[in-house]
Amino acid sequence: MYETEETQEDLLSAYFEKSAAAVRHSFGRFERGLVRPTVRYVLESFQKYPIRSTFLATYATLSALPVLSFIGLSVFLFSSFIFFALCSAILAALSVVLFCGFWFACLLAFFLFLSIPITASILSTYILLRFAFIAKQESSVRSAVSQWAKETKGQFLKRDPGEKVDGDVQRESEGETLMVGSIVLDTLTPSGKAQNGAARELDALSAAESLRVEESS
Numbered sequence: 001m002y003e004t005e006e007t008q009e010d011l012l013s014a015y016f017e018k019s020a021a022a023v024r025h026s027f028g029r030f031e032r033g034l035v036r037p038t039v040r041y042v043l044e045s046f047q048k049y050p051i052r053s054t055f056l057a058t059y060a061t062l063s064a065l066p067v068l069s070f071i072g073l074s075v076f077l078f079s080s081f082i083f084f085a086l087c088s089a090i091l092a093a094l095s096v097v098l099f100c101g102f103w104f105a106c107l108l109a110f111f112l113f114l115s116i117p118i119t120a121s122i123l124s125t126y127i128l129l130r131f132a133f134i135a136k137q138e139s140s141v142r143s144a145v146s147q148w149a150k151e152t153k154g155q156f157l158k159r160d161p162g163e164k165v166d167g168d169v170q171r172e173s174e175g176e177t178l179m180v181g182s183i184v185l186d187t188l189t190p191s192g193k194a195q196n197g198a199a200r201e202l203d204a205l206s207a208a209e210s211l212r213v214e215e216s217s
Contacts, residue, residue, distance in 0.1 A: 127152060 138144035
């Protein structure tokens with residue numbers, strides 16, 4: 001364990017020495033390549049041209065602060081204008097999107113409320129056309145109304161297959177029923193048709209007897 005700690009310390013010290021050597025080398029090159037030649041040139045110019053060198057040094061010293069201030073102000077102005085331009089663009093785009101989104105939501109709400117009467121009118125038209133078709137097929141209005149009511153309840157009210165409708169158990173017909181769109185075509189066998197005709201005659205007789213009883217009473 002101690003050996004590993006000593007190894008890590010040796011590695012860290014080696015990295016530190018390499019980094020320090022690289023920094024010293026860089027500063028040495030900067031000093032030898034720029035600082036020393038500049039200082040030598042300034043000293044030589046002061047020795048050869050003292051008046052001009054003094055004037056240039058004074059002018060550079062006095063102009064350093066305005067130059068740095070101008071550079072800083074320019075950077076600040078550029079950054080400020082870019083920032084305000086981006087904020088203005090984002091706010092403008094957000095305002096336009098919110099405005100369009102508001103009218104889009106209003107349009108969807110209008111379509112929602114408009115769909116209710118349109119749906120009701122379509123369903124009413126379908127129910128009336130279906131009643132007209134059933135009344136055209138049936139002989140009496142009473143049977144047409146009864147069949148139309150049962151069919152309408154079966155279409156718009158969900159019921160279980162074994163549930164009773166109007167107190168009567170659903171009866172299975174002796175044939176097949178062909179659905180074509182909203183038109184029901186009964187393809188019954190001859191025996192089934194005869195039974196349906198007999199049932200209709202019994203219904204008519206029972207209705208006539210009930211009317212006679214009411215009139216006599």
